[in-house]
Amino acid sequence: MPESPFNARLLIDAIVLLIYFFGIVALGLWAGRRNANLRDFSLGGRSIPWWAGACLDRAAETSAATFLGTPAEGFKTRGYFYGQLVIGTILARFVIAATFIKPYYDYRVQSIYEFLTVRFGTKTKNMASGIFLFTRVLGIGVRLYLGGAIMVVIWRYLFPTLPVNLNTYVWGIVFVTVLTTFYTAVGGIKAVVWTDLIQAVLMIASVLFAIFLLIRAIPGGLATVQQNLGGVENIQFFQSGWNSELAFGPALKAMFEEPYTLLAAFVGSTLLTMATHGTDQDMVQRMLTAPNYRKSQLSLVLSGLMDLPIVIAFLTVGILLSVYYSVVPGLSLPAADNEIFGHYIVHEMPVVFRGLIIAGVFATMMGSTSAALNALATSFTKDFYLPYIRPEASDRQAIRAARIATAVFGVLMIIVATLAANAVLKDAKLTIIPIAIGILGYTYGALLGVFLLGMLTRTRGADGPNVIAMIAGITSVLSCAK
Amino acid sequence: VTIPGFDVFALFTGKIVPVQWVFGYFMPDWWPKISWPWFVFVGCVVTLAISVLSPPRKARSSLPRNTSGRFRNESERRVSLVRLFALRIVDAPVN
Numbered sequence: 001m002p003e004s005p006f007n008a009r010l011l012i013d014a015i016v017l018l019i020y021f022f023g024i025v026a027l028g029l030w031a032g033r034r035n036a037n038l039r040d041f042s043l044g045g046r047s048i049p050w051w052a053g054a055c056l057d058r059a060a061e062t063s064a065a066t067f068l069g070t071p072a073e074g075f076k077t078r079g080y081f082y083g084q085l086v087i088g089t090i091l092a093r094f095v096i097a098a099t100f101i102k103p104y105y106d107y108r109v110q111s112i113y114e115f116l117t118v119r120f121g122t123k124t125k126n127m128a129s130g131i132f133l134f135t136r137v138l139g140i141g142v143r144l145y146l147g148g149a150i151m152v153v154i155w156r157y158l159f160p161t162l163p164v165n166l167n168t169y170v171w172g173i174v175f176v177t178v179l180t181t182f183y184t185a186v187g188g189i190k191a192v193v194w195t196d197l198i199q200a201v202l203m204i205a206s207v208l209f210a211i212f213l214l215i216r217a218i219p220g221g222l223a224t225v226q227q228n229l230g231g232v233e234n235i236q237f238f239q240s241g242w243n244s245e246l247a248f249g250p251a252l253k254a255m256f257e258e259p260y261t262l263l264a265a266f267v268g269s270t271l272l273t274m275a276t277h278g279t280d281q282d283m284v285q286r287m288l289t290a291p292n293y294r295k296s297q298l299s300l301v302l303s304g305l306m307d308l309p310i311v312i313a314f315l316t317v318g319i320l321l322s323v324y325y326s327v328v329p330g331l332s333l334p335a336a337d338n339e340i341f342g343h344y345i346v347h348e349m350p351v352v353f354r355g356l357i358i359a360g361v362f363a364t365m366m367g368s369t370s371a372a373l374n375a376l377a378t379s380f381t382k383d384f385y386l387p388y389i390r391p392e393a394s395d396r397q398a399i400r401a402a403r404i405a406t407a408v409f410g411v412l413m414i415i416v417a418t419l420a421a422n423a424v425l426k427d428a429k430l431t432i433i434p435i436a437i438g439i440l441g442y443t444y445g446a447l448l449g450v451f452l453l454g455m456l457t458r459t460r461g462a463d464g465p466n467v468i469a470m471i472a473g474i475t476s477v478l479s480c481a482k
Numbered sequence: 483v484t485i486p487g488f489d490v491f492a493l494f495t496g497k498i499v500p501v502q503w504v505f506g507y508f509m510p511d512w513w514p515k516i517s518w519p520w521f522v523f524v525g526c527v528v529t530l531a532i533s534v535l536s537p538p539r540k541a542r543s544s545l546p547r548n549t550s551g552r553f554r555n556e557s558e559r560r561v562s563l564v565r566l567f568a569l570r571i572v573d574a575p576v577n
Contacts, residue, residue: 085519249512259517268519275522438518445525452526453533465536473529477521479506480513 009351010158016355017362021179024198024366028183028191066314067203067361068146071341074318078229079236081260083311088269093277093304095270097297099455100278105293111382112284119454121463122387127470128447129383132281133376135443137409140372141416142439145169146338147176147365148421150358153334153342169421173414176365181410184370185377185403192370193289199363206360207313209353210345214320217348218327228323235319238262275444279451282375317341336424369413377405442481446473 073082107115113132117125151172152164183191218224229235241261243251255261277283277300290296321340325331334343345357381402386393393401450470453461489501506515516524 088519253512253514256514256516256520259519264517264519268521268523271526272519272522275526438521441518441521441525443525445522445527446529448522448526449529450533452530457534460536461533462536466533469529469532469536472532473525475505476528477525479509480516480524481506481518481521 012351013355013358016352017359020202020356020359020362024195024363025179025183027198028195028370029186031191031194066311067207067365068149068338068341070311070314071318071321072337074315075322075340076318076337077260078319078322080312080315080319081236081239083308083315084238084260084262084265085269086308086311087265088267088271089273089307090304091266092270092273093300096274096278097300100284100451101287101296101300102293103455104284104288105296109288111379112279112281112288113379113383116450116454120450120461120466123463124450124466124470125383127467128279128450129281129379131443131447131470131474132279132379133409135440136280136282136372136376137412138416139439140369141413142420144173144177144365144369144413144417145420145424147362148172148417149336149339149424150342150361151175153339153346154358157346166418166422166425169425170414170418173417173421176362177369177410177414177417180366180369181373181407184373185406185410192367192374193286195370196367199360199367202356202360202363203367204310204313206357207310207317210317210341210349210357211313211320213349213353214317214324214344218320218324224327225320225323228327229319271445271448272441275448276440279444279447280375280440281379282372285375285378286371338424373406373409373413376409377402380405380409438481442477443474445477446470449473 070082074080103115104112107118109115111129113125113129116128148169149172152168155162155168156164183195215221215225220227226232239258239261241255241258241263243254246254255263258264277287287296287300290299318341321344324344325333325340332347334340342361345354345361349357381398385401385405386398390397390401446469450461450466453466489497
């Protein structure tokens with residue numbers, strides 16, 4: 001039975017959440033109080049410890065899509081197929097550490113697209129930076145929809161008789177975005193790093209605690225889990241995607257149409273991570289906060305290794321949830337698979353911990369959003385504002401422009417998140433991970449192509465033809481993709 | 483890929499008509515509708531294959547002339563200096 005909205009237990013959860021929100025904003029504002037110029041705003045004066053950088057990378061990559069979307073994948077597939085892709089994310093980090101990081105330090109870039117100016121010219125840089133701005137707003141906007149989703153779960157719990165519509169989602173999205181935009185715009189990357197460190201710890205603690213609670217809540221514990229899944233040997237970690245019953249051609253076609261396969265893990269996921277961690281300002285910027293390239297490489301590789309246990313933990317939550325909801329009678333399921341973990345947290349978790357884990361969900365969402373906002377603002381200011389709008393801008397004017405850009409990108413993300421919420425309202429079975437990562441895939445192949453050309457060759461490639469090549473790359477993905 | 487869009491031609495008549503933009507409708511049936519982990523692979527291979535074919539950039543010996551004060555604005559001067567600095571690294575002998 002849902003509790004009355006104003007009883008003591010809910011009040012305790014609400015206080016926990018308020019302490020979190022107040023604390024995180026205060027920490028963000030305090031950390032970024034001495035931003036004197038754009039370099040401080042975007043790179044923290046290159047004084048961020050490498051271990052904090054690794055946590056920043058982890059927190060920014062682990063968005064709400066991971067927190068709520070990965071358990072949804074585990075819930076749906078009852079296996080660890082999605083986790084195979086981690087192979088590629090680790091491999092790619094070693095490649096990036098070896099090839100991309102040093103040139104970025106050598107060229108002393110703040111926006112990584114400045115590298116393309118140096119290597120090819122401004123047309124390639126403008127195209128690449130434009131692709132990044134467009135894609136990141138879409139990608140993070142879609143993830144922000146989950147902020148609305150968790151608000152909707154809370155709303156349904158508090159007011160089960162009241163209808164849920166698009167407005168309910170929009171209020172949740174606006175609340176999270178405005179709060180995050182505020183401390184990011186004022187505090188810059190230092191605010192992002194130190195708030196993300198807290199958020200990464202809270203996120204990991206939340207998911208471990210959820211596993212513990214689920215095992216305890218399932219009657220018979222691990223024995224029941226094993227039995228329900230048909231034995232440990234039936235839990236699948238890998239799948240080749242190759243159907244030997246089909247002829248070669250159709251089998252090959254089917255393998256490329258299946259997202260979670262070994263080949264996709266080794267090739268597709270490796271290149272995907274190389275694109276997101278080598279050519280995306282959002283991801284690369286946090287690596288550039290380390291004092292030198294050696295520490296930056298260390299931070300990058302460490303964050304990759306942290307990926308494996310985190311993804312396994314989130315998928316375990318999803319698998320345990322599928323067992324929990326199938327063996328415990330009388331429990332209601334949410335309309336959308338994406339809401340399964342949020343639904344469990346709000347309806348089944350004990351007081352205080354429920355508040356803490358909801359804070360953890362918000363933490364992941366705010367962590368990835370704040371880092372993206374800072375990167376978008378930096379890229380816009382360095383790649384468009386300073387070269388074209390106000391070349392003679394002082395440090396103060398540049399920082400002000402970056403802050404205004406942060407706010408504008410925040411508004412754009414709210415619009416995208418609202419559109420995503422509308423799409424999910426129309427199709428409740430839509431899962432968010434393929435959408436959130438798929439959006440990056442449409443355009444980031446083109447980015448990776450020109451960066452690889454710039455990194456691996458000394459003279460090949462020209463400014464204008466690169467733009468044509470990038471357009472061809474994006475068009476080919478749109479034509480081939482699902 | 484099918485993306486919610488609008489009728490481009492209707493825009494000229496002052497109307498916004500929502501339609502679905504369908505890419506790849508011309509692809510043959512045997513061609514796979516590739517799943518999302520492969521998107522970057524496809525985009526990267528196509529971009530790299532086209533851009534690597536384009537002719538090498540002009541001889542860099544002409545670049546230092548840009549540092550002689552003939553710039554349209556401050557950012558152009560800054561970019562040229564960065565380019566000059568970077569080219570020294572790129573052109574450094576490899577082992």
